[in-house]
Amino acid sequence: MAAHPYQAQAKAEIRLSMTQYESLLVTFGIPLLFLVAFSLIKVLPLPHGVLKPVAFLVPGTIALAVMATGMVSLGIATGVERSYGVLKRLGTTPLSRGALLGAKITSIAVIELVQVVLLAVVGLALGWKPTGNALAFVGAIVLSSAAFAGIGLILAGRLKSEAVIGAANGLFLVLLVLGGMIFPVTSLPGPIADVARLLPAYASAHILFVASTGGAGSLTGSWIVLLVWAIIAPLLATRLFRFE
Amino acid sequence: MPSIEVNDLWVRYGDREAVRGVSLAVEPGRILCVLGRNGAGKTSTIEAIEGYRRIAKGTVRVLGLDPARHHREVVKKIGVMLQVGGIYPRMNPRQALDLYAGFYDDPVPVDELLKLAELGSAQETPYRFLSGGEKQRLALALALVGRPDVLFLDEPTAGVDAAGKQQIRNAVAEMARAGVAVLLTTHELNEAERLADSIAVIDEGRIIAEGTPTELRERFGKQTVVFRTASAIDVVSFSQRLGLKVTDLGDNSYRLGEEAPASIVGTITSLLAEQSIDLVEMNAGRGSLEDVFLEITNGEA
Numbered sequence: 001m002a003a004h005p006y007q008a009q010a011k012a013e014i015r016l017s018m019t020q021y022e023s024l025l026v027t028f029g030i031p032l033l034f035l036v037a038f039s040l041i042k043v044l045p046l047p048h049g050v051l052k053p054v055a056f057l058v059p060g061t062i063a064l065a066v067m068a069t070g071m072v073s074l075g076i077a078t079g080v081e082r083s084y085g086v087l088k089r090l091g092t093t094p095l096s097r098g099a100l101l102g103a104k105i106t107s108i109a110v111i112e113l114v115q116v117v118l119l120a121v122v123g124l125a126l127g128w129k130p131t132g133n134a135l136a137f138v139g140a141i142v143l144s145s146a147a148f149a150g151i152g153l154i155l156a157g158r159l160k161s162e163a164v165i166g167a168a169n170g171l172f173l174v175l176l177v178l179g180g181m182i183f184p185v186t187s188l189p190g191p192i193a194d195v196a197r198l199l200p201a202y203a204s205a206h207i208l209f210v211a212s213t214g215g216a217g218s219l220t221g222s223w224i225v226l227l228v229w230a231i232i233a234p235l236l237a238t239r240l241f242r243f244e
Numbered sequence: 245m246p247s248i249e250v251n252d253l254w255v256r257y258g259d260r261e262a263v264r265g266v267s268l269a270v271e272p273g274r275i276l277c278v279l280g281r282n283g284a285g286k287t288s289t290i291e292a293i294e295g296y297r298r299i300a301k302g303t304v305r306v307l308g309l310d311p312a313r314h315h316r317e318v319v320k321k322i323g324v325m326l327q328v329g330g331i332y333p334r335m336n337p338r339q340a341l342d343l344y345a346g347f348y349d350d351p352v353p354v355d356e357l358l359k360l361a362e363l364g365s366a367q368e369t370p371y372r373f374l375s376g377g378e379k380q381r382l383a384l385a386l387a388l389v390g391r392p393d394v395l396f397l398d399e400p401t402a403g404v405d406a407a408g409k410q411q412i413r414n415a416v417a418e419m420a421r422a423g424v425a426v427l428l429t430t431h432e433l434n435e436a437e438r439l440a441d442s443i444a445v446i447d448e449g450r451i452i453a454e455g456t457p458t459e460l461r462e463r464f465g466k467q468t469v470v471f472r473t474a475s476a477i478d479v480v481s482f483s484q485r486l487g488l489k490v491t492d493l494g495d496n497s498y499r500l501g502e503e504a505p506a507s508i509v510g511t512i513t514s515l516l517a518e519q520s521i522d523l524v525e526m527n528a529g530r531g532s533l534e535d536v537f538l539e540i541t542n543g544e545a
Binding site: 084 | 324328329332333334345346349388
């Protein structure tokens with residue numbers, strides 16, 4: 001029987017992710033709650049020209065879900081694995097670093113696929129009518145995953161597990177407010193909005209919104225910001241990550 | 245050819261030298277126990293041999309391969325048990341063994357390992373809820389899943405009760421009988437004495453003594469006599485009569501000073517008879533491995 005370390009690890013990663021209920025609350029519960037609640041209760045401002053909240057909230061909550069999976073869920077899980085010596089122990093088996101990384105990427109991709117489908121279906125039920133560029137939509141999700149996973153792994157690879165939990169959740173809240181995922185960044189004070197536009201959360205939500213609505217406006221700036229984060233964060237993670 | 249061969253191994257953490265010129269070898273089917281105090285360099289040595297620590301100087305060969313350069317080949321043939329943890333806290337023993345079995349071409353069947361580690365009743369219990377003994381037995385089972393030729397066990401019985409220790413020791417001895425080379429570290433001197441074919445005592449990163457348990461006792465153990473009486477003796481007068489220091493160990497037990505000659509046994513019984521004090525028990529011989537260890541390191545294991 002030939003060994004399949006990657007398959008075994010990917011299966012385990014997916015099972016662990018799907019049974020970590022406190023993590024599922026962040027990865028599925030919060031985006032779904034925001035989508036349903038703020039689509040039905042119109043309390044938050046909308047971007048200029050948008051009539052239905054769901055048109056803004058579906059791409060926004062998809063960006064939020066990707067951020068929660070890559071940065072919070074992956075970051076915290078990896079931080080705990082590191083502090084428990086799981087990564088060190090795996091390093092003494094035939095599972096290579098590449099296979100471990102591949103298994104984690106597979107696990108994130110599977111969870112994000114489920115998230116996107118679920119949010120899209122709920123959005124369609126709430127009246128969402130996507131009309132934009134599907135390729136750009138998928139491309140933005142891929143780059144966002146890389147950027148947020150990189151940030152999560154930087155936290156996981158440098159901080160103690162308790163600190164990772166605090167930092168990942170804290171950063172999640174900050175990026176939620178500054179990311180233009182639930183309400184537009186134009187609602188923020190000018191200088192803060194300028195800073196927000198340099199963050200991956202905004203770039204991700206902005207591209208997904210425009211790509212799903214076929215809206216006008218240049219995406220060049222957001223693509224550049226997202227691309228830079230998607231390259232720099234994983235690179236930094238590989239340089240800074242400590243296995244113990 | 246030795247399964248493990250280490251020559252002049254040095255490991256540094258910044259300016260600190262954790263391992264300083266360690267050399268050792270383990271043949272197939274033999275158990276080498278590395279004994280030392282906390283911070284002596286045991287774990288750094290074992291991790292360098294596993295290929296996990298970068299070595300500053302020296303050579304390491306595991307099954308003839310450099311574990312750092314040929315990591316992918318070496319990890320297929322070794323089994324590792326960390327000092328603590330190393331297992332997903334939410335995974336149960338069956339899931340953990342299933343996962344690790346997927347890493348190897350010809351793994352030991354999971355049911356067989358659960359039976360060997362006596363984890364049948366705990367197979368569905370998440371790791372974080374297992375007892376100390378169950379955790380260590382699972383860690384050992386994970387080390388065995390790939391049918392290793394070399395086993396690295398870092399304090400395998402730490403935090404385990406007496407029965408659990410015996411189970412682990414039996415399993416390790418069984419592996420050695422099957423031809424596996426075992427390198428284990430421990431604080432437990434009686435574990436080393438019971439399991440090891442040879443012992444290397446490490447202190448401040450250097451091996452300061454090595455040999456079989458018997459050789460170490462012969463070389464470093466001092467002849468002692470320990471006896472217990474039915475009632476208390478006068479230690480001062482006894483010492484004067486014997487010409488040797490007698491130490492009161494409490495509970496009417498006494499130990500004679502260093503290098504007590506074997507002939508002293510007769511003198512003791514005569515003196516006790518003279519004073520009408522009954523002798524309950526008496527042991528004469530070389531000191532235990534613990535005595536040897538304390539003698540060599542001037543400290544505690």
